[in-house]
Amino acid sequence: MSALVIAEHDNASIKGATLNTVTAAAQLGEVHVLVAGANAAAAAAAAAQIAGVTKVLHADGASLADGLAENLAAQVLAVAGAYSHLLFPATASGKNVAPRVAAKLDVAQVTDITKVISGDTFERPIYAGNAIATVQSTDAVKVITVRTTGFDAAATTGGSAAVESVATVADSGKSQFVGREVTKSDRPELTAAKIIVSGGRALGSSDKFNEVLIPLADKLGAALGASRAAVDAGYAPNDWQVGQTGKIVAPSLYIAAGISGAIQHLAGMKDSKVIVAINKDPEAPIFSVADYGLEADLFTAVPELVKAL
Amino acid sequence: MKALVPVKRVVDYNVKVRVKSDGTGVDIANVKMSMNPFDEIAVEEAVRLKEKGVVTEIIAVSCGVTQCQETLRTAMAIGADRGILVECADELQPLAVAKLLKALVDREQPGLVILGKQAIDDDCNQTGQMLAALADLPQATFASKVEVVDGRAVVTREVDGGLETVSVSLPAIITTDLRLNEPRYVTLPNIMKAKKKPLEVIKPDALGVNVASRIKTLKVAEPAKRGAGIKVADVATLVAKLKNEAKVI
Numbered sequence: 423m424s425a426l427v428i429a430e431h432d433n434a435s436i437k438g439a440t441l442n443t444v445t446a447a448a449q450l451g452e453v454h455v456l457v458a459g460a461n462a463a464a465a466a467a468a469a470a471q472i473a474g475v476t477k478v479l480h481a482d483g484a485s486l487a488d489g490l491a492e493n494l495a496a497q498v499l500a501v502a503g504a505y506s507h508l509l510f511p512a513t514a515s516g517k518n519v520a521p522r523v524a525a526k527l528d529v530a531q532v533t534d535i536t537k538v539i540s541g542d543t544f545e546r547p548i549y550a551g552n553a554i555a556t557v558q559s560t561d562a563v564k565v566i567t568v569r570t571t572g573f574d575a576a577a578t579t580g581g582s583a584a585v586e587s588v589a590t591v592a593d594s595g596k597s598q599f600v601g602r603e604v605t606k607s608d609r610p611e612l613t614a615a616k617i618i619v620s621g622g623r624a625l626g627s628s629d630k631f632n633e634v635l636i637p638l639a640d641k642l643g644a645a646l647g648a649s650r651a652a653v654d655a656g657y658a659p660n661d662w663q664v665g666q667t668g669k670i671v672a673p674s675l676y677i678a679a680g681i682s683g684a685i686q687h688l689a690g691m692k693d694s695k696v697i698v699a700i701n702k703d704p705e706a707p708i709f710s711v712a713d714y715g716l717e718a719d720l721f722t723a724v725p726e727l728v729k730a731l
Numbered sequence: 732m733k734a735l736v737p738v739k740r741v742v743d744y745n746v747k748v749r750v751k752s753d754g755t756g757v758d759i760a761n762v763k764m765s766m767n768p769f770d771e772i773a774v775e776e777a778v779r780l781k782e783k784g785v786v787t788e789i790i791a792v793s794c795g796v797t798q799c800q801e802t803l804r805t806a807m808a809i810g811a812d813r814g815i816l817v818e819c820a821d822e823l824q825p826l827a828v829a830k831l832l833k834a835l836v837d838r839e840q841p842g843l844v845i846l847g848k849q850a851i852d853d854d855c856n857q858t859g860q861m862l863a864a865l866a867d868l869p870q871a872t873f874a875s876k877v878e879v880v881d882g883r884a885v886v887t888r889e890v891d892g893g894l895e896t897v898s899v900s901l902p903a904i905i906t907t908d909l910r911l912n913e914p915r916y917v918t919l920p921n922i923m924k925a926k927k928k929p930l931e932v933i934k935p936d937a938l939g940v941n942v943a944s945r946i947k948t949l950k951v952a953e954p955a956k957r958g959a960g961i962k963v964a965d966v967a968t969l970v971a972k973l974k975n976e977a978k979v980i
Contacts, residue, residue: 488895491860491870492870518860520860522863525865531826548853549854552748553953553954599896605893659893695979718965
């Protein structure tokens with residue numbers, strides 16, 4: 423049995439989520455990686471270095487430049503024949519493409535696996551992480567998205583896979599890439615950060631959000647996160663949202679400031695190693711998952727914390 | 732053009748579900764059920780497109796048990812023109828639902844299908860993409876903005892690093908993200924009017940679709956519980972604990 427990991431990359435380097443997916447794939451068989459992009463030789467070379475990868479398939483063409491689902495799914499299908507398992511990281515890109523591939527193969531897809539039990543049996547969270555289902559796929563080919571926080575990252579060095587060029591599929595012509603608006607940030611990527619400082623509605627405004635939380639994040643070298651309430655209120659950009667419908671994170675330290683701890687938020691962060699809650703409401707549900715709770719006004723406690731560090 | 736809007740009846744998002752003690756599933760008997768929040772956003776978007784004159788008719792579709800009729804009535808109270816229930820007592824997985832919807836897309840020929848990006852019960856995030864694949868149509872997932880111009884939909888999508896805009900030819904499949912819109916409240920007069928709107932009930936067999944499950948659920952368990960935490964008195968204690976006890980900073 424061999425497993426194909428569909429790499430997420432920016433044509434120059436491999437994104438972190440791919441490494442966790444490789445670890446999951448290694449539990450299923452020999453690991454090959456597909457790098458589909460435009461001028462992506464550098465990404466393919468990087469993929470070949472990942473420990474545990476035995477072959478890299480490299481498809482290069484303008485139609486694959488922006489990861490459009492129609493073209494990328496067709497490219498995956500073009501090479502899928504030899505594989506028993508197709509694995510995608512459960513990122514925006516993986517979730518966009520994987521079901522399209524599964525449906526074309528007429529197989530069900532297993533979303534967001536957190537554990538591999540055997541070649542056809544997996545664990546995945548349901549109901550916002552309030553239950554863990556053990557599911558068995560009865561299909562011949564398993565199409566899977568991997569929750570990256572459920573698996574360690576594979577080492578980026580130590581592998582020496584051969585890179586094989588594969589034919590590129592034609593453009594579907596059904597969709598066009600128009601543009602991209604990337605949130606600029608010098609901070610660590612949210613899903614890969616060791617420490618996350620996260621703010622909620624209690625911050626009150628975008629200015630306060632930045633004024634209070636940035637010094638703490640700077641001090642700790644942390645990524646910034648936000649609750650859905652803070653994002654909806656416009657205090658923080660969309661892609662900072664931690665929760666069932668945003669990013670799923672599991673840092674070693676998660677500091678929740680002014681976040682009540684709604685079910686949908688907890689689903690995104692309760693696998694963090696240590697959770698600190700700063701909230702002035704003693705009844706806030708966040709305290710039920712926090713290792714250390716501080717019942718205080720965040721506007722005084724957070725600056726104090728910055729000073730004390 | 733017509734818009735087709737699939738809606739799902741799910742456990743209300745405020746309910747904290749309990750896992751059954753025999754591990755067969757979660758207990759949803761006597762639990763409040765509602766329309767999946769992302770689907771409400773999808774209905775709202777279709778209604779707004781109708782108000783702009785882009786869409787002429789909105790068809791709400793639900794697949795599942797008889798009680799899904801209530802969910803369809805809610806969609807009609809928001810502004811859908813008619814409803815279709817594909818009635819089926821068995822559990823339906825995304826692939827089966829996508830096949831049912833594909834059959835309805837063939838029959839109704841909508842210009843747009845707007846779905847929620849995921850249902851908050853199975854958290855799958857698959858149906859829209861699968862429907863797009865089966866119907867061989869372009870997809871624009873996780874939409875936070877939709878504009879229809881010159882036979883194409885220009886959709887801003889929420890992706891990991893920020894936003895991305897794609898332009899897809901119509902007909903197309905769109906799945907909604909949270910920030911696409913804020914669904915309107917249904918008013919009592921509209922609830923009354925919705926009761927008079929047509930609601931067709933059909934069986935999966937009539938659409939020629941086999942809805943058998945491909946994925947077997949072997950067990951459903953409670954997630955691992957976190958150990959009880961402590962409350963600290965002040966910032967100094969907190970820093971000391973993080974440094975010496977948890978050793979995370």
